[in-house]
């Protein structure tokens with residue numbers, strides 16, 4: 001009987017470094033919810049996994065929303081009264097408010113200031129701002145740079161296009177032994193931000209690569225989508241097939257040094273919620289289990305009442321709880337290979353539980369079966385305990401995960417005991 005921590009077996013394979021390396025490659029790209037930055041990101045992922053690129057035309061109605069125009073940017077800068085460059089998009093893609101319309105103008109400082117965004121509490125950081133659904137333009141800069149601006153006229157250039165095009169997203173389907181699916185969703189629409197966005201993209205990519213090389217019971221569907229509008233678009237286009245989703249995980253913010261956190265699905269006690277709680281409680285590491293609430297990432301769409309899918313979210317420090325969130329301080333140094341490794345191992349451990357979990361029926365329910373006669377009896381009483389728990393609770397109503405929790409044993413021990421009992425003809429899987 002294995003009583004080992006179910007997290008660690010997967011957590012020592014250098015996956016954190018693999019994820020960090022991929023994030024570093026993706027980091028410089030100026031992404032947004034549409035446009036060539038998103039396409040370039042998918043092209044890099046395609047070197048690792050055969051993710052399919054989907055394009056949905058601007059103007060497509062998706063539930064209460066409309067797929068927006070496509071935004072692309074080539075260059076942007078502000079030049080000061082003496083001709084010096086004050087802000088340069090080439091230095092950081094955070095400098096331009098995402099979805100800024102094309103601008104070429106000369107403005108006095110007072111007028112320019114209404115288009116500038118800074119963080120007075122963190123005067124060295126550049127904020128990240130967007131204006132997806134309201135046409136406008138703006139620049140983001142450090143508060144210290146802002147304070148140093150002198151009176152005079154400023155030349156402002158944003159060389160961007162906002163026109164009919166496409167919303168691009170990536171989808172990868174890994175068929176399993178059953179048609180039931182596990183959904184793994186990561187938003188991939190942020191520019192140079194590491195923890196928010198790229199950590200989830202990197203983890204999902206390495207996970208997909210690993211799962212593609214091993215047999216699995218469930219089919220897996222990976223989505224690399226723009227936040228909010230991407231999930232809404234996918235759900236709108238795939239409404240007929242969401243019934244196959246047995247469980248799902250939104251991966252976001254999995255690279256910072258904070259504790260692991262799992263946010264339950266709206267259902268609260270679906271199988272993914274129980275699996276995540278089991279893994280985190282047994283991990284031996286500090287962690288948080290959070291109830292569902294209607295803010296956060298794309299779990300908001302998957303868990304909206306018209307879908308109510310069993311999709312939870314795995315993160316570390318929740319967004320909004322760390323000051324680096326949506327600023328230039330969320331960079332490649334803010335995330336660590338160690339944290340990414342632990343997040344990867346936790347994800348694999350949760351999926352292992354789902355893969356192994358079953359409803360079982362005791363085929364010899366009248367009194368205990370004679371274990372010794374079948375070579376199942378161990379001299380140490382504690383070694384028989386998992387077998388006895390499985391036999392005792394296999395009435396077709398409790399799944400193996402519930403039995404593990406009731407027994408206070410790791411899922412791996414209960415799963416292994418169940419396998420031995422099936423082999424001995426004492427247990428069978430209940431088909432739902």
Ligand code: ZN
Pocket residue numbers: 190196326
């Ligand atoms: Zn974000």
